[in-house]
Every structure is written in structure tokens, then in C-alpha cells.
Amino acid sequence: MSVIDEETRRFGRMLHYTGVLALVICLSSGYSLLHAPAVQAIAGTSNRIDELMQSVQNAPVIRHQHAIVSAKLAEVTTRIANVQRRVPDDAEAIEFLKQVNALAEAEKLSIKDFHQEKPETKHGFSELQVTLKGEGSFGSVCTFVDQLNKLARLSKIKDLTLTSETDAAKYPMTATLVIYFGLRTSEAEVSEEKHNG
Numbered sequence: 001m002s003v004i005d006e007e008t009r010r011f012g013r014m015l016h017y018t019g020v021l022a023l024v025i026c027l028s029s030g031y032s033l034l035h036a037p038a039v040q041a042i043a044g045t046s047n048r049i050d051e052l053m054q055s056v057q058n059a060p061v062i063r064h065q066h067a068i069v070s071a072k073l074a075e076v077t078t079r080i081a082n083v084q085r086r087v088p089d090d091a092e093a094i095e096f097l098k099q100v101n102a103l104a105e106a107e108k109l110s111i112k113d114f115h116q117e118k119p120e121t122k123h124g125f126s127e128l129q130v131t132l133k134g135e136g137s138f139g140s141v142c143t144f145v146d147q148l149n150k151l152a153r154l155s156k157i158k159d160l161t162l163t164s165e166t167d168a169a170k171y172p173m174t175a176t177l178v179i180y181f182g183l184r185t186s187e188a189e190v191s192e193e194k195h196n197g
Helices: 006-086 093-106 138-148 186-196
Strands: 110-116 126-136 155-162 171-181
Touching: 093 110, 093 126, 093 138, 093 171, 126 138, 138 155, 138 171
Parallel strands: none
Antiparallel strands: 110 126, 126 171, 155 171
């Protein structure tokens, strides 16, 4: 029978402990490098699948909402284009006053005086106020005002004064109209501000 000396046993135990330590290091490395990321990836994939399933379930509602928003966008875009067509780049006050005068004549309303103010630059557009004085029957004044809103040129009535005397067939009228011109997009405004600044 062979006798193993103490030093050999100690060496054997050290080899055994070293092997156990190497096994523990390999297991923990394998867990942290392979198993834990795989578990996290599985959890992330599972969450993504749940989100996609929810999206699939919500798809009809989302499509419906998209259709509504797209229709509203198209409507707003059309309205903006219509306004832009009605607003010239320059004031063109004389041309507008010719149209107003022709309209007044058609409605049997006599215009006696035109007075225009200085143009004012606002945020995104410019405007010009025109005051006109005239006289006509109540019906002709009402029709004139209604037809003003139907002109191709965008304008609004800022103020309208109608006076009368007892049993008068003609009504003196004073109207202040605002005509718009020089629409600017936000990009044009930014470049103009940089140029002016």
C-alpha cells in the first residue's frame, strides 16, 4: 500500500478547489453572458409581441381616426388655398374700388366719396382700410353689403353706419372696408425679419 504524503494531499486539494473555482467562474460567466441576456431578450420580445397585438387590435380605430384627420387636413388645405387666391400680393386698391363702384351701380347705390388709409403690416399679412360714403334705398344697401362678401377679393366690413330721416326713401351710408394683401408664410416672415433686423 502506497502512502501519500501530506504535501501531495495538499496539492490535490488545491487542484480540487481550483477546479471548483473554475467551475463556479464558468457557470457565473455563462449565466451573466448567455442566460441573463437571453431572459431579457425573451422578455423584451414578449413585450413587443404584446404591443404589436394591441396595435393589430387597434388598427381599425387608428385607420378611422387617420381618415378623419386626413379629411380635416384636406379641408383646411383647401380653405387656405381659397383664401390665398382671394388675397393679392399688392394692395391694388384702385382695382378693388372699381369693383365696389360697379357693384354699387348695379345695386342702384350711389357712392359719393372714397377715402383710403395708409396700409398696415400685420403678422402674416397686410391690410388697407377704405372708407366710402354713399346713399341708396334700404334694400340696395343690404344687397350691396351682401354682394361685397361675394367679391373675389377678400375684404370685410369693419364698420357700417346707416342713417335715415323720417319717411326718407334714401339712406345715407358710411362704410369702412378692410382689404387684405401680401400674405406671408412663416418662412417668408422669418427671412423678412432677418432682413429688417
